[in-house]
Amino acid sequence: GSSDNGSTTPKVLIGEILTYQISLDIPTGVMQNLTALDVLDHGLAFVRCVSVDAGTLTTSLPGGFPSACADPANPAISAEPVGNTKQVDQGRRIKFTFGDVTNPDAMVQTLRVQYEVVVLDIKDNVDGVGDLNNSLLWAWNGGSLPGAAQPVEIIEPDLSIDKEVDLSVVPPGAVVKFTLTMAHTKESTAPAYDVIVLDKVPTGLTYVRNSLKIVKGPAGGVVDDTGAPLLKVYWPVFGIKETAKVTFDAIYDGPGAVINTASVEWSSLEIDPGQPQSPYNVHSTERVYDPASSTINDYHAEDSVAINAQGSGRLKLPSTGFAPRELTKLPAQPGNLRYTDLQGLHLEIPALGLALPIVGVPLTPNGWDLTWLSNQAGYLQGTTFPGQVGSTGITGHVYLADGTPGPFAYLGKLSWGDQVILYADGYRYVYEVRTNRVVIPADMTIFKSDGYTWLTLLTCKDYSASANTYSYRLAVRAVLVKMEPDTQASSIQRKNNGR
Incomplete structure (x- = not known):
């Protein structure tokens, strides 16, 4: 028998306790000096005697058959072979002494003994090791009878x-x-x-x-x-x-x-x-x-x-604009740079009369590519997701590819206390502007976390025709002051619903 739900005999686990039962049919009369010697294989050890069931049999042992289930006196427990001092081999040799056993009945009676054995946690016991067994020998004056239990095999989780x-x-x-x-x-x-x-x-x-x-x-x-x-x-x-x-x-x-x-x-x-x-x-x-x-x-x-660390010279704030009053021809958007549909996430800036859908802009080893953002706002993937503690990066073009002003062209007009409202998952996240400053493209500290919930609006500033790029970035930082259920449709929702 097995003590664990995770195995079914003959499969056994490390540390599992097995219940062995040995039995001997005893005819009418007396068996003198009856013993049972069980030698367990390396990897098993005796735990305790459970019971002796003798029926109508009697014994010459003082205390009767219960005294044959009182280890370590009886059965006697020792190492195998006798005298072995290795810890791994202790408890392998079990000798029961039953004295002179008498069957007073005319019919054969059975002596049954149950005891427990454990599968040891040693280096030789590993998954797949099979044929762990015992070698039993009943002996009495004038006779003997060998026996063995069903061998077991070790299984292990990995x-x-x-x-x-x-x-x-x-x-x-x-x-x-x-x-x-x-x-x-x-x-x-x-x-x-x-x-x-x-x-x-x-x-x-x-x-x-x-x-x-x-x-x-x-x-x-x-x-x-x-x-x-x-x-x-x-x-x-x-x-x-x-x-x-x-x-x-x-x-x-x-x-x-x-x-x-x-x-x-x-x-x-x-x-x-x-x-x-x-x-x-x-x-x-x-x-x-x-x-x-x-x-x-x-x-x-x-x-x-x-x-991977990104030093200020490696990862930079994205470029968020094209050349003013010039037409820029756009290439096809590669699949790995496609923007993510953020399922209704959108932005309102009442002071600018602005309402924009927000798409997710993937962060690649080369940074964020806003080439195809057009009249949308872009959530900079890798910055804090909107509404969570940290700094959420939202960007928009200052000029579009056709040379006309983009949605964030007038971001510089925002000042302390102006509201920025972000709509997500049925809630309105209301932020208030705290800073509006010009930074260099390498200044990634605008996204640094300080334990508060920030929204950082980002666009380009100061186009250099000779370099064909923008020299600076405009960063507007707004802190979350209120979160509430969105009970009314925002202006962008009303527009999308045809109202």
């Missing part, structure tokens, strides 16, 4: 973890999303237990509170970010065919490259014995991850991703 980040090249203040995927490897043959995913968010990243989520996974999963920057996710049972996905957000603080590592650990048993289960062998534990003995206790996997 998990993998894959870590990804949505953006690996970002400016300071950008919010990135990490995704952790856990699954059984193709070598795994058993469920995993007490599965814990650990991710310590390193210096250079700031965890976004309450963003740790289980997207999918086995039942009973629990997230814990109370000890942030150390993040934890736990499952009591991770079935053999199950997978899990976990996500969380972090703000990139910089200034250099940051490597974030996540790990997954697990154990072999559904129950946690906490200590050796056999008083005769210290290796009678479950298998877990233990760095001090990782050649044996290796239930661990990890994966890392890097957020």
